[in-house]
Amino acid sequence: MKQLIGLYFTIAIRNLLQAKKRSFMLGSAIALVTMLHVLLLSISNGYLQGLVDGATSVAAGHLNVTGLYKYKSTTMYPLLKDSSTIRDLIADELDDVTHVVERNSIVGKMIGEKRTIFLFLQGIDLTQEVKLTEVLSLAKESSYRKGGRDEVLGSFDALEGEGTTQENGILLFANQAEQLGVTVGDSISFQVQTLSGINVVELRVAAIAEDVGMISRFFTFATRVTVQNAMYLGDNVSARILVYIKDREKAPEALEKLRQRFSQEGFEMTDYESSSLIRRWTNLERQDWIGQRLDLTTWEDNISEAKIVVNSFTSISYVLVTILSVIIAVGILNTCWISVKDRTNEIGCIRAIGMTSSGILILFMLEALLLGLFWAMVGAGTGYFIVQLISLAEIPITNEAIRIVLFSTKLTLDIGLGDLMEAVLFFAVVTAISALFPSIRAAKIQPIQAINHIA
């Protein structure tokens, strides 16, 4: 049996090599579609990757426990009163926590020279933050200011201020600095709604970081003390606890555990919804409760809105690839059909000398499968090559609309080996299946037909 398989392969491969022109044309079509599929997949992967990175370091962690505080039923603040208790509970309940970060948070108007924008100001403790400092890197002045110096100004340490005269440092992202028209060392005003009225704080730009995707349009950082002071909060108050675990895919289970534990310990929580807190904010704000409640989300919940973009993109690309696959399948079907007709003679003969009809079927299917496999690999390989090239080139996205849709300022592509193999396999199988009908027909050919064919 094994030797027979060797024979089949030999025949199939040699047949393919013989009909070069035919197999080349169809083959290049298969390669093209595979390549397209790989490229499209890499775009959505890259997009997701950028999103996840931003979502799990700049904005939030793998798991997020946000304290929501309402002192009257129509307003809500991100405030957490018993953060140390919560931290202890988290440490106790989950085993695979790598680190925990605590932040304050408030949204307000950043008033700059050029214009005013709304930003989420996060109060951070640089000694605690791990992932954030990995992800952030400081930007050269020339990247956010026309005619700016080609060097990096400011530093993370400058956030804390030197001595007591230089407080209230803020870290902006390059796009924000550009919009506001400021550079390191400038002052800007930040207007927030606090528990006791509006407050305007004077902030000093301590550092400006390179953009890390769309999320860096909305978030900015200062020390926790700065934010607490801006909101007239005591230093025992925070807003959110970011939990990082070893395997972020396990976040949902961890979330469930925490919810149960918190509930046991008497903490009140919001109803769980798989969407970001920002999206649910207004509705929560108008809900009829006062006091402290905890809101738990996973990193996936936080990017669920952005995921919609990926999903639409993926659907469109699937439609495209499907249509193309069908067209190619039709082509292969046709080619195979004619090939079978031409080889009726040959088929009849080997049936006469004793090959079974299933053997014929296998032979033809194998030919098609090998054709598909080879060309799909060519296509996938080319696609991979292009992806690497584009990733290296770091092409910036200039079209505003695409920027919004892709949530990124750079074109990011990413494709893994697993995806490539899947793509190759898929198209190889499509090719083989297209040849099914003609192969069945071939298998049905009786030896007598072959003999009569020439007689």
Added chain:
Amino acid sequence: MSFSVLQLVFELSWRSLWSHRIKSVVVGIIILFGVFLLVVADALLESANTAMESSITSSITGHLQVYDQAAEDTLSLMGIIGNRGAKPSLGRIANFKAVRDVLASHPNVSAVVPMGADSAIVYQGNAVDKTLTALRQSIKHNQSAEKQNQIQKLLMLVDKLEEQYGLTIDISNNQEKFSSAIEDLQTVKTESFWRDFEKNPESSLQFLDTHIAPLVSETNPIFLEFLATDITRFKAAFYRFKLVEGEMLPEGARGIMINHTQYEEYLKDRIARMFDVIHDALHKENRAIKTDLELQYYIRRRSKEYQLWLLSLDARGAEKMRRELAIFIPSSFSSSLQPEPHSNVGEAEDNNLEFYLQQFLDLNDENFDRHYQFFYDRIAPMIQLYQVNVGDLVPLQKLGPGSSLKAKFYGTFQFEGVEDSGFSGIYNLIDLMSFRDLYGFMTEDKKREMVQLKKEFSTVEFDRAGVEDALFGGDSASSIVDFGTDDEKGSDSDSDSDNDSDSESSVLVNTRERMQVLIDTRYTSEQLDQGPVLSAALVLKDPALLKQTEEEINQLIKEKSLPLQIIDWQTAAGFVGQMIQVMQIVLMTFIVFVFCISMVVVNNAMLMATMQRYPEIGTLRAIGAGRGIILGMFFVESLMLTLIAGGLGALLGLVLVQYLGMVGIPAPTYEFRFLFGGEVLFPHIDEDNIYLGPLVIIAVSIVATLYPALLATRVPPVVALTTQE
């Protein structure tokens, strides 16, 4: 070639096609599908484009927009993406009149409408302030019942404040301030306070004004996007403009008009809105609460928001509502629901009201219509149905530093025919004068002013009311900051010069009288034209000539040396316009790929089919047919095949589009409304569109099918005859 030869060729071709049916069908189907796809996709995109254009040009941008040549950013009336409040830096058109005269001279321009776009915040007003004002009124007019009413309300507010401060004291970093606030609040609750009040109301009221009212923090501001314009001219130029409620802004007056869509969606009481939405869902969209999870969820969330009612009702009102509901509810329900525990103290009477409200808002398909009716008949008159009412003076504050004013809300409007497009609901209208007052440049002076102000007053008290109080004294609830009005100062209301005259002309004498004067003032169109505007919309008589007109006006601008630049509506719409481009690119890419692959497959099929016919060709050649005849035969074959297949494809596409044009494609999500220019897209096919695409495909198909034939005719007869593979 003689006619009979042609006939022969035709017959041969036709019979060939038929005898090689399978190949013909395969190739035919691929071509048919390609053409079909192209026709349908193109029609859909075109239709969406047209719909979008219609809704945008007739509700916001006009067909063309001009603005300052020296502007830093490109004009984008949809704002800068991703950040409300970030407006493009546009410079300004200093002399609008000159601009208008020049541009209006172009034959295709039917109107030149001045514009500026920005956002403003509407603050709800301080509940304590309102109560105190009403209390003062009641004392002045000796209405003791009303006085008691207001005092009750005040005490209720005080209780709430006490609770709030109690909750926040342990997280604040200024314990002192909070403790003293709580002390003050507790003082108000004592009997001795009210005894003093009876003796000397004014001094107690003073105390309340200065110590209690500031404790209320401004919350839940409403953001409104405003398009500042000469509203009268706007109405004339944008033909879809239609008044809905209230009255039209008088010509040359100051004031605002609110977009009816926003009025209903954001400014209406949220539970009233819920009733409206459910009513539409049940009666217009034929949905049912029982089967529709989305509706159930919506009802569950919204119906918890009756808190606002409880807060706004005084004791008498609450009791009245309770009684009405008590009569209504038992006739609807027989169940006994447990009331949710409400942690507000001092509202013991309301527990029952709450209970009834919860029952009332437990809506289902059976009771909805009755409850809807009851709501509008009974409850609506008792609550604040809209956050601002027609005729009100609405306090507006600009996003960003400083300015604020009050404007009279004359009425609501809509753009007929494109109400659901999403675009038409974006902007409210404000008059140019008020806009100029609000819209300042963030200059060094303003910045300094703010910093200065902040330094002088402790940050706790720094809110709008406090500032004005401090600056101008008097009744804080109705003061405005006045940067001088045009009828006082003359033609140039450049805000830089404001600062100089600030100290002189901006001190208010009597705010109410001042307000009335402003309301009654009518500005002439000269006065309106002479101030700065940010851009101007050009409405064209014949939109089809847009490109040409744009060029011509550009020329005109250069000739007259006007410091302007001109863009079309799509660019002016900003992000949205680019969205269309993106989609067109995506579609094109899609089609190109499908096309390429199809051609490869078709070519392949034809190649194989032709090779199969080598013996046939060889025979023909052997008996004396020349190359031309053979080629002719193949050409005719290809032509017939592609024409039939392509024609069928185009026909099917046409039929589908016509069908969709009758039935309409409903927008699957809210975002699609922008794309469809409404809730439903009715696609159509333009006569010129339908020819180009299919023609291209057919032409290329013919080439694809003909090329193998060309090769075949080159093969010598003998080889063709005897070849086996």
Added chain:
Amino acid sequence: MLEIIRLENVTKQYPLGQVWVDALRGVNLTLYSGEFAALVGPSGSGKSTLLNMIGCVDLPSTGKVFVDGNEVSNQSDKQLTKLRLYKLGFIFQTFNLMNVLDVYQNVEMPLLLQGKLSKKQRQYRVNSLIERVGLSAHMKHRPNELSGGQRQRVSIARALVGKPRIVLADEPTANLDSVTGIEIIDLMKEINQTDQTTFLFSTHDDRVVSRVDRVIPIEDGLIRQSIEKGLADSRFVNA
């Protein structure tokens, strides 16, 4: 003598367009092991049809066909295929070798299909057969690199490699020149004599007729008296 093939009253009709042709009209025939026989008759006599019947490539309209004792008319396609694989060997008029395989592989194919021998065993058998037909030098060549005669020899080797009971050859010399044709037949005769393999030809080539031991005349779908060699006269006697 062992009986290998037996036909009992076999008839065969087949359609040619709208017309039915009576190819065989009641054939009775028995073949014995070791025979070197030929079906002889003019074109249209039904000899190809008869050969097809014996080769289990076609089934009779009526009558019975026995191959090595098994009645074939009620056997499934699978069973027939097996029969052809193990018991029958075919040599076709137009060689019908696989162009994509070389000589060695073409000859080896039936053994692979049988799947009963190890690689070494196969090698032995294939090599010896190729040597037997005198093509050792051409083992790695493709069929289109060989002459007509050489191709036919490869066919013979392929037909024999599976150790069939009987080898059927349809006009084996039709496409060969006179010299080569004789060579081929002599080769087959030699094999028949040394290995006792039964051979049945269908032919109207005199060179073949003159070399076979038994002539089976067929005309108009019926077999005349089969003539044993010895009778120089090959006239037919009406049955």
